[in-house]
Amino acid sequence: MSRISTSDLHGYLIDERNLGSLAEIPATLYEEIHADILALYKQAAAHEDPFGEGAQSHLKERESLREYIRDLYAVRTRKILALALARANGEEIDRDEIRMMVPGERVLFDVVYESASSCRKTLLDGKPTFETTAYHFVPAEVSAEQAPVLLQPVNETPDELCADEVNVTSADAPAPESYRVIAVYENLPEFQDYSGRIYALSPGDVVSLPPQMADVLCKDNKALSIRLRK
Missing domain, CATH: 1.20.58.1030 (Methane Monooxygenase Hydroxylase; Chain G, domain 1)
Structure with missing residues (x-):
């Protein structure tokens, strides 16, 4: 067929x-x-x-x-x-x-x-x-x-995502476990994540992304991983 x-x-x-x-x-x-x-x-x-x-x-x-x-x-x-x-x-x-x-x-x-x-x-x-x-x-x-297969993080330990990491104190609930929060360093072309969300990001934007995407941006020095604390 x-x-x-x-x-x-x-x-x-x-x-x-x-x-x-x-x-x-x-x-x-x-x-x-x-x-x-x-x-x-x-x-x-x-x-x-x-x-x-x-x-x-x-x-x-x-x-x-x-x-x-x-x-x-x-x-x-x-x-x-x-x-x-x-x-x-x-x-x-x-x-x-x-x-x-x-x-x-x-x-x-x-x-x-x-x-x-x-x-x-x-x-x-x-x-x-x-x-x-x-x-x-x-x-x-x-x-x-x-049945849908959930993507697993590329790295099990969040600290391994980037050499530099910022700790942020926040009263807000953290991003879902399958997503990671990053701060963007530069303009990024429009793209979709695995759930279909569309992004058009600029320097200073803080966003949660699937770990695979966050990992790539951090390794390319286009973003910084952020650890949220309550």
């Missing part, structure tokens, strides 16, 4: 926005995009220079996939909710619409329909219902190998 490209995903989004009904998408689209996002993350993390063109291109592509799939999900979900509520109110809906739903979306449709039907019976007909409905769906393609 060929990989779904960013342009393919953008095409699905355009079709979904232009159609009043649900557009056809691959049954495993969400699972495939999830796998691609994870693969791009791993490819970016494998580069020695996280600021280089190779790593940054992977991160930018990953962020594009994330934005497109979120937008597609939002548009399709609005349509699915409207269909489920219409059916719960006794309206006829096109069965082709249901066939256009991928498995996880069909579960959402059923849950909303059943919940709305129960609510209608209780509030309008005075018939208490005791069913409990909740969304639960496990994609068939998901496996332990697809």
Whole structure:
């Protein structure tokens, strides 16, 4: 099976926005995009220079996939909710619409329909219902190998990041353990970190970055590692 490209995903989004009904998408689209996002993350993390063109291109592509799939999900979900509520109110809906739903979306449709039907019976007909409905769906393609892998610090000891280090007393909570705080020495071109955050840093900026990125900037004398104390 060929990989779904960013342009393919953008095409699905355009079709979904232009159609009043649900557009056809691959049954495993969400699972495939999830796998691609994870693969791009791993490819970016494998580069020695996280600021280089190779790593940054992977991160930018990953962020594009994330934005497109979120937008597609939002548009399709609005349509699915409207269909489920219409059916719960006794309206006829096109069965082709249901066939256009991928498995996880069909579960959402059923849950909303059943919940709305129960609510209608209780509030309008005075018939208490005791069913409990909740969304639960496990994609068939998901496996332990697809679970996100947290990046480990390049150096276990923060002192090894830079020869020089500044100790700062702060009442604020420290940066997350997976991030390190640095003070920037010079202007840096815009870049993304592994979580998709975009930075445009100037001298004097204090920011928390993944340890791999902080390590590179410190070793290149472009930043100074900061140790926070409460």
